[in-house]
Amino acid sequence: MAQVAKDSEVREWIDDYLDYLFAEWEAIPEVAAEWDEWQDHEQLDFVVEWPIREDRLRELQQWAEQGLLAPQQQARYERLLALVARQRPTLEKLLRD
Amino acid sequence: MSENRSRHPVDLLICELIAGQRQAKPDDIAHIIERIATAPFEPRARRVPLRERGIAYAGRALGAREASLFYHLVKRVRIERQWAVGTSMEEYLADLRAAVRHPLARLALYRERGGHLAATSTPTVEVVPAARRGARPRDWLLVIYSADRGIMISGYQYSSLSTARIPGEAQWLK
Numbered sequence: 001m002a003q004v005a006k007d008s009e010v011r012e013w014i015d016d017y018l019d020y021l022f023a024e025w026e027a028i029p030e031v032a033a034e035w036d037e038w039q040d041h042e043q044l045d046f047v048v049e050w051p052i053r054e055d056r057l058r059e060l061q062q063w064a065e066q067g068l069l070a071p072q073q074q075a076r077y078e079r080l081l082a083l084v085a086r087q088r089p090t091l092e093k094l095l096r097d
Numbered sequence: 098m099s100e101n102r103s104r105h106p107v108d109l110l111i112c113e114l115i116a117g118q119r120q121a122k123p124d125d126i127a128h129i130i131e132r133i134a135t136a137p138f139e140p141r142a143r144r145v146p147l148r149e150r151g152i153a154y155a156g157r158a159l160g161a162r163e164a165s166l167f168y169h170l171v172k173r174v175r176i177e178r179q180w181a182v183g184t185s186m187e188e189y190l191a192d193l194r195a196a197v198r199h200p201l202a203r204l205a206l207y208r209e210r211g212g213h214l215a216a217t218s219t220p221t222v223e224v225v226p227a228a229r230r231g232a233r234p235r236d237w238l239l240v241i242y243s244a245d246r247g248i249m250i251s252g253y254q255y256s257s258l259s260t261a262r263i264p265g266e267a268q269w270l271k
Contacts, residue, residue: 014235016178016233020176020177023148027146027148030146030147030148031146035202038144039141039143041139041141041143041165041250042144043210044209044210044212044243044250045139045143045250045251046166047209047210047262048209048214048241048250048251048262049172049251049253050262051255051260051261051262052177052253052255055235055255055256055260056262058256058257058259058260061269063207067186091186097210
């Protein structure tokens, strides 16, 4: 019973992380479009806080490798990885800028 | 930025250490810790992304521009769920200050985007009371300080230093 509760809790975290990461990575084009209008402190804030997304993505990757994602979550996760791959070059440019 | 550049001796010390112009002494580390722990949070207002406008917390909703401390708190509580609903700006800031001062805190100095930053990393459970931990707490609490301006600029929880964007050439003083 405890294991069922734990699995259910992990799946809840996974859904939460997927929702969060889709929102953050889908916003990259909007950030890039506005970037030059941002003040220095706003750009620096984005750069120093971006690792929260990478941290959650890394945890999600670990859960996927451990087989903890339900089939629907796995499908969403694969769509997320495709989104990350598309947005990564734009993001890296912002972080380097 | 030059007109707002901090001339505080400890901030200048941080810049000199990052530039490799001197070696840190034990007293230096204590002074840096105290400087970060007593620094104000970024005082300037900042823009709020469109998708986050309207998120309500503590009786008000995020507008187009917000005080940086309030914006960070709303992200930590409502979006990332690192801190519990009900955490105030004062409590969030108190947790960051406690993290900086904690004996287990590690301290790194490094450059980012041409600026001089200091960061501390502390076990979250040591400094954030259980009642203030949110539904998605993480093991470590990172606090980031700008020595160029003498202000705290961010504080959040994370699970692995490998994702924290602290460069390999950072100087770890403790």
